[in-house]
Amino acid sequence: ALMLPASAVRAAVEDKIAEFTGGADAGADGITLTTPEIAENGNTVPIEVEAPGAVEIMVVASANPTPDVARVSFGPLAGAQRLSTRIRLGGTQDVIAVAKMGDGSFRRAANTVKVTIGGCGG
Amino acid sequence: MAEGVKARVKAPRTVAAGETVVIKTLISHQMESGQRKDSDGSLIPRSIINRFAVAYNGQNVIDVALAPAISTNPYFEFEAVIPEAGDMVFTWYDDDGSVYEEVKSIAIG
Numbered sequence: 001a002l003m004l005p006a007s008a009v010r011a012a013v014e015d016k017i018a019e020f021t022g023g024a025d026a027g028a029d030g031i032t033l034t035t036p037e038i039a040e041n042g043n044t045v046p047i048e049v050e051a052p053g054a055v056e057i058m059v060v061a062s063a064n065p066t067p068d069v070a071r072v073s074f075g076p077l078a079g080a081q082r083l084s085t086r087i088r089l090g091g092t093q094d095v096i097a098v099a100k101m102g103d104g105s106f107r108r109a110a111n112t113v114k115v116t117i118g119g120c121g122g
Numbered sequence: 123m124a125e126g127v128k129a130r131v132k133a134p135r136t137v138a139a140g141e142t143v144v145i146k147t148l149i150s151h152q153m154e155s156g157q158r159k160d161s162d163g164s165l166i167p168r169s170i171i172n173r174f175a176v177a178y179n180g181q182n183v184i185d186v187a188l189a190p191a192i193s194t195n196p197y198f199e200f201e202a203v204i205p206e207a208g209d210m211v212f213t214w215y216d217d218d219g220s221v222y223e224e225v226k227s228i229a230i231g
Contacts, residue, residue: 043194048199061191064191068189068190069189069191070186070189070191070192071186071187072185072186072187073182073185073186074183075177075181075183075185077177077181077205078183078201078202079142079143079144079202080142080200082200082201083199083200084200085192085193085197085199087193088190088193119193
């Protein structure tokens with residue numbers, strides 16, 4: 001995989017988040033991101049994010065070749081503002097989730113995942 | 123259409139009206155990230171499912187935009203409210219223009 005300087009990657013991730021939040025500050029309460037501490041296989045890392053009252057949640061991987069992972073919007077028949085899936089991580093890094101709440105505010109959570117075998121196939 | 127794409131959905135057949143239920147979905151797909159190289163060193167083009175949407179009786183449950191960072195055979199688990207009997211429609215959108223659809227009927231009982 002193409003390796004960019006860490007500072008450039010961090011800037012790209014913050015730009016991506018600012019695009020989603022419109023530059024608004026994000027609180028840390030009311031959002032739960034669940035990830036393994038150590039992932040032996042970066043090709044399939046289980047994650048779960050929940051933010052009661054969210055209308056949309058964005059997940060980014062801070063050190064993947066491209067940070068986007070998924071963006072989920074919850075409709076009127078969502079039973080919870082929760083999603084579980086499996087993602088690829090190219091190496092040890094922070095996974096970040098940002099939720100847009102029904103009142104227009106934002107919440108943010110980040111977890112570090114140690115990856116033994118990277119999942120970018122580079 | 124990508125080869126051998128098969129969708130699987132786990133949803134209850136019968137629920138109480140207004141109940142919140144857990145839904146699990148899996149679709150077989152290679153989710154080629156566009157980052158890998160073949161044995162000649164040339165980049166294998168990206169080919170992924172880029173969107174997954176779920177609606178019940180025409181009302182949105184979730185709508186997910188997928189990036190190449192979603193693993194091979196995309197798996198999702200989420201919750202839905204079932205106000206009345208009806209059909210849950212699951213739709214996956216492929217980069218190549220293919221659309222895969224699965225329908226689960228849910229009864230009240």
